[in-house]
Amino acid sequence: PGLAVGMAVGRVLLVLLAACTVVPAKDPLLNVCMDAKHHKTAPGPEGMLHDQCAPWKDNACCTANTSSEAHKDQSNLYNFNWNHCGLMPPKCKRHFIQDTCLYECSPNLGPWIDQADSSWRRERILHVPLCKEDCEEWWEDCKDYLTCKENWHKGWNWATGTNRCPWGSMCRPFSQVFPRPKDLCEKIWSNSYKYTTEHRGSGRCIQMWFDPAQGNPNAVVAKYYAWKKRSSPAWMENVTPETGKAVCAAPWSALVLLPLASVMLPEGARGCGSRGWGSL
Numbered sequence: 001p002g003l004a005v006g007m008a009v010g011r012v013l014l015v016l017l018a019a020c021t022v023v024p025a026k027d028p029l030l031n032v033c034m035d036a037k038h039h040k041t042a043p044g045p046e047g048m049l050h051d052q053c054a055p056w057k058d059n060a061c062c063t064a065n066t067s068s069e070a071h072k073d074q075s076n077l078y079n080f081n082w083n084h085c086g087l088m089p090p091k092c093k094r095h096f097i098q099d100t101c102l103y104e105c106s107p108n109l110g111p112w113i114d115q116a117d118s119s120w121r122r123e124r125i126l127h128v129p130l131c132k133e134d135c136e137e138w139w140e141d142c143k144d145y146l147t148c149k150e151n152w153h154k155g156w157n158w159a160t161g162t163n164r165c166p167w168g169s170m171c172r173p174f175s176q177v178f179p180r181p182k183d184l185c186e187k188i189w190s191n192s193y194k195y196t197t198e199h200r201g202s203g204r205c206i207q208m209w210f211d212p213a214q215g216n217p218n219a220v221v222a223k224y225y226a227w228k229k230r231s232s233p234a235w236m237e238n239v240t241p242e243t244g245k246a247v248c249a250a251p252w253s254a255l256v257l258l259p260l261a262s263v264m265l266p267e268g269a270r271g272c273g274s275r276g277w278g279s280l
Contacts, residue, residue, distance in 0.1 A: 029110035029226035033061035036121035037078075043107035052094065053101035055212040062105035070100040079162045085146035085171035092142035098208045099138075103192075108206070108218035111225040127194040129225070130185050131205035135195050138208075139174070139181035146171040150178070153190045 033039045039061045046064055049057040053067035062070075082088040082096060103109075109125050116124040148165035149155060156163035165171065178184035182195035198205035203220045210217050 027110075027226060029229060030222055031059070031107050032110045032113070033107060034109065034113045034121075034123040034125065036116075036123055038062065038066045038104055049105065052097050053105050055210055055216070056101065056105035056107075058212070059107055059216075060105045061107050062101075066104050067101065070104060071097055081162045081164075084163060084165055085148055088145055089141075092145045095138040095141060095208070099189075102206075102208050106218060108216065108222040111222055111229050125192050127191060129196045129198065129205045129221075130193045131200045131202075131207050132195075132197050133200050134206075134208045135185040135193070136181045139178065139184045142184070143173065143175040145174050147174060147177055148172070150183075150187050151190055152188050 031043055033041060033043055040063065043059050043061050046057050046060040046062070046067075048064045049060060049062070050064065050067040051071055053060075053062060053070060056062070060067075082093060088096075103125065109128060112125045112128045113123050114126040116122055118124075148169040148171045155166055157166050158164075174184065178187065185193045185195045196205050200207050200209075201217065203217075203224060206218050206221055
């Protein structure tokens with residue numbers, strides 16, 4: 001009888017083990033779109049993203065129309081004019097287009113999404129760690145172009161419906177307005193980016209440029225910083241007990257057998273979790 005009971009318990013355990021599947025809770029920092037003017041509510045495939053936005057076509061927060069508008073000198077996205085101090089050279093403009101594509105299309109900016117206080121968006125990005133090469137190439141290709149402002153987010157003259165230099169401001173070379181690559185990357189969009197000494201491919205910085213054939217390197221970076229953020233004391237204070245825990249989901253048949261297993265198993269081996277199974 002003892003052997004028969006043991007075999008029965010063993011069969012019950014096998015059924016429960018097979019039925020108990022771990023369903024990880026959705027991470028609110030990963031694969032998300034910010035709540036802003038042109039963003040989709042959730043990322044997904046976009047077959048026809050335009051030109052420099054194309055790397056995100058497999059999983060994007062932007063639409064095809066947004067990606068097309070991002071490439072225009074006078075875009076309908078924000079009525080922003082790149083040529084406010086003369087014609088912006090193509091080698092410089094490509095960085096601003098790529099910056100726009102990253103902002104509008106990337107689903108990997110979750111760890112840096114912050115609340116915004118503007119009328120046209122509820123969320124923004126703050127202190128995104130930009131790879132050293134991306135920031136320095138941006139500065140190098142734009143250093144001779146002229147601009148009249150250090151922060152392009154605010155302070156423009158919008159009297160004509162598009163941004164013009166404020167009264168009394170002078171157009172000066174980028175290299176004077178932004179003496180170092182760090183100044184450009186951190187100041188031009190109100191600290192949206194943070195200059196880092198991390199290199200592309202390190203898994204520790206966000207790339208504005210990447211070859212989609214090699215996969216999106218920013219997904220790994222987002223996972224790393226999401227883990228760091230979840231490990232911080234400030235994050236833990238705001239976490240509910242259920243956040244981040246796995247759910248043990250068993251079908252009806254396993255739930256019917258669960259009382260039998262509970263009765264027949266030793267006290268330390270009961271439960272539907274890794275510690276329970278590990279004690280057998």
